[in-house]
């Protein structure tokens with residue numbers, strides 16, 4: 122049994138008479154202790170794939186299993202419960218609660234799965250160079266700071282599966298190196314990671330690379 126399995130995912134978007142087939146039958150798996158990178162040109166379906174995998178979006182066909190348990194086509198409350206217990210999610214659109222400070226966001230993430238660990242919160246904020254912004258609200262952060270805070274929140278609870286969409290799009294090289302160190306520690310701890318990235322440096326750290334083109338896995 123894999124930590125995460127996606128079976129034949131399809132997702133179509135309709136705007137007026139136009140149909141976009143964002144995903145056309147994508148299957149993949151990620152095992153515990155494995156890091157998998159999804160790469161591909163802009164518009165190839167990476168973000169759609171990750172949203173369907175975490176259950177934030179529903180595929181039109183196909184299904185996702187988390188530790189052998191189906192996530193797709195369950196009531197939202199049940200999906201939320203499975204998501205909170207299984208996933209740390211980093212999204213381009215942000216994954217922070219706007220009314221909570223940076224440190225409170227990390228604390229809440231930890232609280233959802235156990236007890237907050239203040240030392241770990243400090244360590245995570247330091248690793249993304251945000252210790253001095255711990256009390257700031259997300260709206261008070263720059264774009265890059267917000268992305269780094271969102272990354273720390275996604276990592277906070279040591280989630281069994283980290284799903285990260287372009288985690289290094291807004292970070293400098295130093296922070297990218299520190300993120301890679303976090304991901305390598307996750308691998309050693311037997312945790313699974315699935316990320317979409319345009320960064321060659323990050324993709325090369327993965328155990329496997331899955332290339333997408335026009336919503337399909339590109340086997341070239």
Ligand SMILES: Nc1ncnc2c1ncn2[C@@H]1O[C@H](COP(=O)(O)OP(=O)(O)OP(=O)(O)O)[C@@H](O)[C@H]1O
Pocket residue numbers: 134135136141142143161162163164165166167168169170
């Ligand atoms: N909500 C939506 N409504 C309509 N079309 C959408 C929607 N979301 C995505 N698409 C379309 O689906 C296709 C895949 O988009 P997606 O965002 O998954 O690509 P991507 O590989 O993540 O791109 P990028 O690297 O630019 O982030 C694109 O053609 C996009 O325009």
